[in-house]
Amino acid sequence: xxxxxxxxxxxxxxxxxxxxxxxxxxxxxxxxxxxxxxxxxxxxxxxxxxxxxxxxxxxxxxxxxxxxxxxxxxxxxxxxxxxxxxxxxxxxxxxxxxxxxxxxxxxxxxxxxxxxxxxxxxxxxxxxxxxxxxxxxxxxxxxxxxxxxxxxxxxxxxxxxxxxxxxxxxxxxxxxxxxxxxxxxxxxxxxxxxxxxxxxxxxxxxxxxxxxxxxxxxxxxxxxxxxxxxxxxxxxxxxxxxxxxxxxxxxxxxxxxxxxxxxxxxxxxxxxxxxxxxxxxxxxxxxxxxxxxxxxxxxxxxxx
Numbered sequence: 001x002x003x004x005x006x007x008x009x010x011x012x013x014x015x016x017x018x019x020x021x022x023x024x025x026x027x028x029x030x031x032x033x034x035x036x037x038x039x040x041x042x043x044x045x046x047x048x049x050x051x052x053x054x055x056x057x058x059x060x061x062x063x064x065x066x067x068x069x070x071x072x073x074x075x076x077x078x079x080x081x082x083x084x085x086x087x088x089x090x091x092x093x094x095x096x097x098x099x100x101x102x103x104x105x106x107x108x109x110x111x112x113x114x115x116x117x118x119x120x121x122x123x124x125x126x127x128x129x130x131x132x133x134x135x136x137x138x139x140x141x142x143x144x145x146x147x148x149x150x151x152x153x154x155x156x157x158x159x160x161x162x163x164x165x166x167x168x169x170x171x172x173x174x175x176x177x178x179x180x181x182x183x184x185x186x187x188x189x190x191x192x193x194x195x196x197x198x199x200x201x202x203x204x205x206x207x208x209x210x211x212x213x214x215x216x217x218x219x220x221x222x223x224x225x226x227x228x229x230x231x232x233x234x235x236x237x238x239x240x241x242x243x244x245x246x247x248x249x250x251x252x253x254x255x256x257x258x259x260x261x262x263x264x265x266x267x268x269x270x271x272x273x274x275x276x277x278x279x280x281x282x283x284x285x286x287x288x289x290x291x292x293x294x295x296x297x298x299x300x301x302x303x304x
Contacts (some may be wrong), residue, residue, distance in 0.1 A: 022114055026122040027148030029301075031129050037061040039109030039125045039142060040068035041171070043057060044151065046301040048199045053172040053259045063095075067171035068105040071140045072129060073155050074168035075223070075252060075269025078099050078195045080174025082273055087163065091133065098195070101170060103134060112141070120147045123171050129160065129298070136161035136289075150300035157294075159287035164272040166284065167295040168250075175215070175259055177236040182212030185224035189268060196270050198278055201226055209253065223269055224271040225249040236304070243298040250283060266295050 021042070022033040032043040041170065044051045052289055058255045078216070080091040080099035083113050091099040104127050112124040122145040131137040137160025145152045155167050166273060173179075190199040204208070205216040229247040233240040244251075244264035254261040267283035268274075274282055 007125055009282065022111060022123050022125075023132070023142065024114075024123060024146045026146045028150050029146060029151075030149060031138070031144065031146050033123060034066070034142065035098045035109045035111060035125065035127070036195050037066075038068045038105040038107060039127060039245065040066040040105065042066050044299070046151075046299075047149070047238070047303050048237060049077075049176075049301075050237075051171075051238075051240065053174055063101055063105055063170070067169060068101075069142055069153075069155055070168040070170055070263075070265060071155065072134065072138065073099075073102050073166045073272045074164065074170075074263070074265035074267065076171055076194060078270050081123070083258045084164075084166070084210050089135065095228045103129060103164075104140060105170075109142075120145055122146070134163075149302070150298060152296065153294040155294065156292050157287075158292045159289055161289045163285045163287055164279075164284055165293040166265060166267040166271060167293055168263055170261060170263045171259055172259050175257075179215050179260065180212050180234040181209050181215060181253065181262065182208040182232040182234075182259070183202035183224060183227060183253065183262075185210070185227035185248075185251065187225050189223040189225060191223075194221070196223065196268055196274075198274065215255050215260060218255060220253050221235050222253055224251045224253060225268070227264075229264075231264075233262065234272065238304060239302045241298075241300045243300070245296045264295075264297055266293065 020040040024031045027047050029047045032042050034042040055065050077099040082089045084148040094100050109121040109125040109127040112126050124143045126141045129138040139158045141156050143154045146216045157165050159161045187200040187202050189196040190201050229243045233241040250265050250268050252263040271282035
C-alpha cells in the first residue's frame with residue numbers, strides 16, 4: 001500500500017510510475033526499477049549523475065545492464081548442474097555451457113509496497129523461485145530505500161524446501177573518465193575455463209586493487225575472496241562507497257571497456273555445485289524449508 005504524505009517534497013509518488021516500473025526520487029537522486037525485466041535497477045541517478053549502464057532497448061532482458069539481484073546462486077554454475085536431494089538437477093544453460101546469476105534476473109517481479117516519508121522513499125518487491133525449474137521452490141523479497149545521498153538494498157531468500165542458497169547484486173557501472181576502484185582483498189579464486197578450481201591466488205599486479213588504482217586498460221573478471229566492506233569507487237566528479245553485509249564476502253570485479261561491475265555476493269561462483277567439504281569455505285548456506293538467507297548492499301555517494 002502506498003501511504004501518501006501531506007508534504008512529499010523529497011519524493012515523487014511511486015504509484016505514479018509507468019506500468020511495469022517504479023520510480024523513486026529523493027532530492028536530486030532517483031532510481032527506476034524495472035519490474036518486468038528482473039526487478040532490476042534500470043537507472044540510478046546519484047545527485048544528478050547516472051551511474052548505471054542503461055538498457056540498449058525496451059526488449060533487452062540480458063544480464064548486461066542495470067543492477068539486478070542474483071538468487072538462488074551467483075555467478076556461473078558449471079554445466080548448469082546441481083546435485084540436490086540425491087539426484088542431479090539440470091538447470092537452463094543461460095551462458096554458453098553454464099547457468100549464470102540465478103533464476104530471477106529475467107523474470108517479472110511483483111510490487112509489494114511503495115511509500116514516501118521525510119527524506120526517504122522506499123519500495124518492496126517479490127519474486128517466486130519457479131518450482132518447475134527449481135523444485136524446492138521458495139520466495140525472494142527485495143527492499144530498496146533511497147535518500148538524497150544513498151540507496152540501501154536488502155534481500156531475503158526464503159526456502160521452499162531443502163536447498164543451497166546464495167544472494168548477490170550485479171551492478172553495471174558506467175565508465176566516465178579515469179575510474180578508480182579500491183577493494184580490500186588479498187586473494188582471488190583460481191579458475192579454469194571461468195569456473196573456480198577451489199584454489200586461491202594472491203593478488204598481484206593488475207589484480208591488486210587494495211590501493212585504489214585506476215582501472216585503465218586492465219581487464220578483470222575475478223572473484224575476490226574474504227573481501228572486506230566497503231569497496232570505494234571514484235569517478236572524476238563523484239565518489240561511491242559500496243558497503244555489504246554479510247562481510248567479509250566474495251566480490252566479483254569485471255572490467256570490460258565501456259563499463260565495470262563490482263558484485264558483492266554471499267558465496268563463491270559455482271559454490272552450489274562444489275563438493276560438500278568446500279561449502280563452508282565457499283560461503284554456501286544450505287536452508288531447510290522456511291529458513292531464510294539475508295543480505296544487504298548500501299550505495300552512498302558524495303560529489304567532489
